[in-house]
Amino acid sequence: MNNVFVYCELTEENSVAEVSIELCSKGRKLANDLGVKLEAVLIGNMSEEIASQLSPLGVDVLHLAQDKRFSPYTTMPHAAIVCGIFRKEQPEIALFGATSVGRDLAPRVASELRCGLTADCTSLEIGNHTEAKTGKEYTNLLYQIRPAFGGNIIATIINPDTRPQMATVREGVMKKEMVSNNYNIEVKKVDAEQFLNPAHFAVEIIERHIEAQKINIKNSNIIVAGGYGVGSRENFKLLFELADALGGEVGASRAAVDAGYVEHERQIGQTGVTVRPKLYIACGISGAVQHRAGMAESATIISINNDPNAPINNIADYVINGEVQDVIPKMIKYYRSNSK
Amino acid sequence: MSFRIVVLAKQVPDTRNVGKDAMKADGTVNRAALPAIFNPEDLNALEMALRVKDQIDGAEVIIVTMGPPRAADIIRESMYRGADSGILITDRRFAGSDTLATSYAISMAVRKLFPVNLVIAGRQAIDGDTAQVGPQVAEKLNFPQVTYAESIEAVDTNAITIKRRLERGIEVVKMPYPSVITVHGSAAPCRARNAKRLLKFKKARTLTELQEESMDYGDLFENRPYLRIQEWSVEDIEANTEYLGLGGSPTKVKKIENVVFTAKESLVMEGNDEELNHLMKNLIDTHIIG
Known part of the structure; x- marks a missing residue:
């Protein structure tokens, strides 16, 4: 052969x-x-x-x-x-x-x-x-x-x-x-x-501006990822706050990237990057298989979703049935109070 | 001066609304069971073609699509937005074609339209996301290619200068004709339907559609030939059937599995303060965070 x-x-x-x-x-x-x-x-x-x-x-x-x-x-x-x-x-x-x-x-x-x-x-x-x-x-x-x-x-x-x-x-x-x-x-x-x-x-390159990789979510131990359910670019700021507090990175589903909430480099899943962090916090992500293909090997998965039947809940260790905007500030608050 | 632009477009099942009967037993897509839409990046491609046409006197835009009879819908849609004519490659013998067999059929159709200056297609279709047909058509035609195109920087009858959108930046390239461009979704969205064109092309039909509608269009095509959407079969494009359909496709679907959830035992919470306090403490204590 x-x-x-x-x-x-x-x-x-x-x-x-x-x-x-x-x-x-x-x-x-x-x-x-x-x-x-x-x-x-x-x-x-x-x-x-x-x-x-x-x-x-x-x-x-x-x-x-x-x-x-x-x-x-x-x-x-x-x-x-x-x-x-x-x-x-x-x-x-x-x-x-x-x-x-x-x-x-x-x-x-x-x-x-x-x-x-x-x-x-x-x-x-x-x-x-x-x-x-x-x-x-x-x-x-x-x-x-x-x-x-x-x-x-x-x-x-x-x-x-x-x-x-x-x-x-x-x-x-x-x-x-x-x-x-x-x-x-x-x-x-x-x-x-x-x-x-x-x-x-025949094809001539006239100009190139390629930036060094700025965002590298692949190597992050903690990822706070948002889906279409986060609702807006504005609401995504909460995810960045949580990621900052925990020392992690922000990721996103394809739907969130397509909606323009965050940059493409943050996309996780089959047509984005595949990640295997210690902790994956999925916020407002329903969990289509293309997305799960890129994160299912995360060690611990938390799903925050107002839809108790979101497919991602099936692979989550912790399911929080709630609104992202309510839950994340509380997570930040209790992370700070407990880590002191 | 004639300048011919062929736009490759595809009618795709709207994968955002997939039902249970979406797949057939042989592992191919049951397109009949799904709402059909104009592949989004092909609309970007159409716009780019129309912009070239806007800048080159006498340029014409021809839409080519391969699919079942109902795919004529996207040809009409393209006409409303600015395309001059359209060709539907349709034949049962194309069924089951993978990207290689598809690009062979499309390249044979494009050859029938020679001399062609530019072939412009969407980067990829949302039903497969492969991005393979554009480059494969380019290879079959022995044309150079530029993929991931975002905008036209300059265009004349000798060459086109294109900005490409790459993972972490941009690249500007200049390419002579004849050539192939595939267009990224970040390119300009397609212009809306034009009211006059809508009136003009509303009755554009394939012969099959006329027959199905059993309507007496009389000598419609004779008086207004622009209303005729050509249908091309295997014979019309002079394709070798050996390279078409399932038989002409080197990739085979071995197995289709429904996605099975290996459900974990989850701890379900309502998100109140007590629960979240406990959760964060637990994550810190187990060194998952902190």
Whole structure:
């Protein structure tokens, strides 16, 4: 069987992006399950030194395509190089971050290679499959698992006949895990020119203003998250007050972000970030499965909701049937009085 | 000077109002059981196309959608708002197509409309949130692409300069034609219906709709050809059926599970002072906070 590949993204500071590190960790496990190697692809303007960021994750081979024209990312050169490498190496599985880069690149690659791609997976597993009609048996397929369709269902998608089996995954869904500090990584320099022609550089970047990540709710131990039920941007201030008091961060459901109550970077769930804090306080969040996909592994969950039947209450350790505006000030008050 | 803009739009089930019979036994979506709406980001795409049209003399905007006969609704809606014409790609043999098969069918339809300068689509549709069809259509046409577009910075008949909205900032890129743009929801909302256009296109119909309504439109299409919404089948777009439908889709749905709550035993409170005092004390004592 062939190997597992991860397309790695670079940050503005030219280090390997967090989402790619997480995917390498997941890729390592999938490769172990299959008994194959883990290979990474990095395309950009960086030195070979960058391999040291990937080796502790258990990456066996790094395909490095280096040129100043490859950074910042543009679609066509990256797609051509990735397709070129994949045609030669025939990966079994290829993983991409579900970022503005991965979601731009992976479909283009999947289309060129005519293979299946599943977006925003919340879980990836290896499993078998029997085709119902023909009885044909498939072993060791990639189960690409994601909530679908308004979140009422969880779908398991497979690509029985096409390779690579491709998936994108959001930042925070997979856990970063170090394998070894002296894992041996082989760096293969890619002769990118063989895959490129001038037409690949048709899109010209004129200007870029990318800010360093300001909000990082993923690493917070305490998250106070608000949903559409919070009601307004104004009411969200209460959540910030509680988060400040507890030393936590504010998160939000997609509905709250779509309503403009808070920034997109705070969105938790399938199309936002996945968090696993010690304490998750869900305020006015009904708890669609896409949201729960991003927070269900929180150690302790408190739900504050005026709807006693909100789905999120089913996974909460503490359910407070009440109005967010009434409950939060009391929580702040009793936190202060008890912590003194 | 002709300048042809194709807008890709999709009629989607309103996933905000999903009922129990939303899924069929084979794991595909039972669209008939759901209210159908114009995919929100496709409306942003239509607006961007109309803005290009506003700035380029002689530009035309053609809406292309793939779906069941009732998807003609969004073509009419687009006409009311400024689109010049529309094409409905509809054929039972498209049913069950995944994003790859869908983008193949759409790209074949766009080819029938060549020469095309720009293809503009919403970034993603709310029923799948995959954001895959735009880039895949671009690849099938061998056009460059710009995704996550928020606004047009400049446009003429040689190139378009677009501001992209990324996770933590913006990027401004310049792209020649022919090319594909996918539009982010942060882009300008679509202009409202125009009263004159509403009157003009109210009777726009597909042939199937005319037949279903059993109405005598006489030689409606002959006198007012702009009222005809084209319906294109597999044959019309000269597609290879091998690449269409479930058979042409590399992704298969193995399993659909209803979401099962692994209900925890929750402590339920009414939120009075005594309870919250106790809760906060408990959280501090167990070192969850503090």
